[in-house]
Amino acid sequence: MFSLLVHIPANANWAQNGVTIAGGHGQGGATNQLNDPYGLFVDDNQTVVIAGFENHRIMQWKNGDTTNGQVVAGGNGYGNGLNQLNGPTDVLIDKETNSLIICDWGNRRVVRWSRRSGTTQGEILIDNIDCWGLAMDEQRYLYASDTGKHEVRRYQLGEKNGTLVAGGNGQGGGLNQLNEPRYLFVDRQQNVYVSDGSNYRVMKWNKGANEGIVVAGGQGEGDAPTQLNDPGGLFVDTLGTLYVVDSGNHRVMRWTQEDRNQGTVIVGGNDEGVGANQFNYPIGLSFDRHGNLYVVDQYNHRVQRFSIE
Numbered sequence: 001m002f003s004l005l006v007h008i009p010a011n012a013n014w015a016q017n018g019v020t021i022a023g024g025h026g027q028g029g030a031t032n033q034l035n036d037p038y039g040l041f042v043d044d045n046q047t048v049v050i051a052g053f054e055n056h057r058i059m060q061w062k063n064g065d066t067t068n069g070q071v072v073a074g075g076n077g078y079g080n081g082l083n084q085l086n087g088p089t090d091v092l093i094d095k096e097t098n099s100l101i102i103c104d105w106g107n108r109r110v111v112r113w114s115r116r117s118g119t120t121q122g123e124i125l126i127d128n129i130d131c132w133g134l135a136m137d138e139q140r141y142l143y144a145s146d147t148g149k150h151e152v153r154r155y156q157l158g159e160k161n162g163t164l165v166a167g168g169n170g171q172g173g174g175l176n177q178l179n180e181p182r183y184l185f186v187d188r189q190q191n192v193y194v195s196d197g198s199n200y201r202v203m204k205w206n207k208g209a210n211e212g213i214v215v216a217g218g219q220g221e222g223d224a225p226t227q228l229n230d231p232g233g234l235f236v237d238t239l240g241t242l243y244v245v246d247s248g249n250h251r252v253m254r255w256t257q258e259d260r261n262q263g264t265v266i267v268g269g270n271d272e273g274v275g276a277n278q279f280n281y282p283i284g285l286s287f288d289r290h291g292n293l294y295v296v297d298q299y300n301h302r303v304q305r306f307s308i309e
Contacts, residue, residue, distance in 0.1 A: 005188075008237040008291045008308070010256070014267055017276035018295065018304030022048060022061040022069055027301045029055050031068040034301045039090030039103070039133065039183065039233065040284040042294055049100060050284070050296065050303060051088040058091050058100060058113070061303070073100055073113040073122060080107045082121040090134045090183065090284075101142065103131040110134070110144055126160060133183035137190055145181040145194065152181055152194055152205070166192050166205040166212060173199050176211040183233045183284075187240075195231040195244060202231055202244055202255075216244055216255040216263055223249045225262040233285030233296070243285060245295065250279040252295060267293065267306050274300055 023034035035054040042048050046063035049072065057074035074085035086106030093115070094101055100113045102122070110131050113122040130148035137143070142155045143165065150171045153162030167178035179198040186192050190207040193215070200221045203212035217228035229248030236242050242255040243266070251269035255262075268279045284296030284303075291308040 006235075006237050006287045006289060006291060008239070008241065008287070010239060010241070012291065013309045014293050014306040015309060016267060016306075018267065018297075018306050019276075020302045021066045021294070021305045022050060022059070022303035024300070024302035027054075031059075031070065034059065034069075034303070036298060037296045037301065037303065038088070038283055038298065040286055040294060040296050040303060041092045042286045042288045043093050043095075044289060046288050048286075048294065048303060049091050049093060051091045051102065053087050053089060053105075056085045056087065056106075058085070058088060058102060072115065073102060073111075073119075078106065082111075082123070085111075089132050092134050092136055094136065094140070096140060101125065101134060101136070103134050103144065105131055110142075125157065126155060126162070132181070133195070135184040135186040135192075137186045138188060139190075141190070143184050143186055143192060145184055147180045147182070147197075150178045150181060152178070152184060152192055154190075154192075165207075166194055166203065174211075175203075175213075178203065182231070185234050185236050187236055193234055193236055193242065195234050197230060197232075200228045200231065202228070202234060202242060215242055215260055216253070221248070225264065228253070232283040235285055235287055237287075243287075243293075245282045245285045247281050247283050247298075250282060252282065252285065252293070267295065276304075279304075 038051045040050045056078040059069040060072045061069040078086045089105040090103040110126040111122040133145040135143040151167035155162040182195045201218035202216035204215045205212040219226045232245035232247045234244040240257045253263035280299035283298045293306040
């Protein structure tokens with residue numbers, strides 16, 4: 001997730017019924033379909049790029065065209081060729097180079113594809129990494145989570161080894177540990193927020209810290225306001241309010257700076273289902289610059305947009 005500066009009022013509300021802006025035509029490989037979408041990225045023009053895990057491709061859906069998407073990376077079956085992806089889990093747009101940076105999870109690598117038309121293959125930026133989530137800060141450092149090493153590293157583009165910024169002390173539930181870190185958000189101070197999947201919590205690692213702070217969940221797996229069940233995509237606004245997908249509870253939650261002990265549900269939380277106010281294992285999360293909320297609804301194979309009211 002890129003640290004887009006989004007100003008959201010502390011008392012903001014969102015429409016409870018989402019509008020499908022990508023997919024929603026069942027599970028499949030047509031240009032109007034998604035198949036197990038995971039992470040997403042929304043640019044300044046409200047163009048959405050989505051990591052299609054089971055289709056091994058990145059899809060782009062332009063604002064206003066909810067009918068069909070366009071394949072912008074992969075889409076050549078699964079494999080480890082430079083023109084292929086294997087179970088991508090996250091994607092972001094690097095505006096400086098007009099390229100996509102992709103967690104190619106099944107190939108244990110991070111790759112970059114140019115967004116220029118005619119691009120048919122990518123290049124490997126980082127390999128030998130069980131990458132799940134990506135973020136980029138304002139200095140264009142790249143951050144990647146590693147679910148195998150239970151750590152997050154920061155990379156200068158072109159660098160292979162990176163610098164440890166979270167975890168790295170083995171798999172566990174200590175404050176200096178992570179357990180399957182998934183999605184990331186980096187703020188302007190280069191503090192790193194991590195959805196710490198199998199610890200059912202979100203951790204904030206201040207820049208240079210040796211251990212993290214629990215900023216959401218951490219009370220075991222459950223559906224109480226104090227708990228999370230498989231936290232996924234996350235976002236932090238300019239007030240420091242944290243938004244996180246609570247995948248296993250089919251809801252999106254907000255945790256404020258004032259009350260780190262419990263969150264409130266902002267959309268979903270109406271059991272698993274296909275309704276406009278329901279999700280079936282939501283996973284990816286983003287906002288556009290207006291404060292509208294985008295949620296990847298994984299097993300409904302769609303992306304939902306919730307308008308800020």
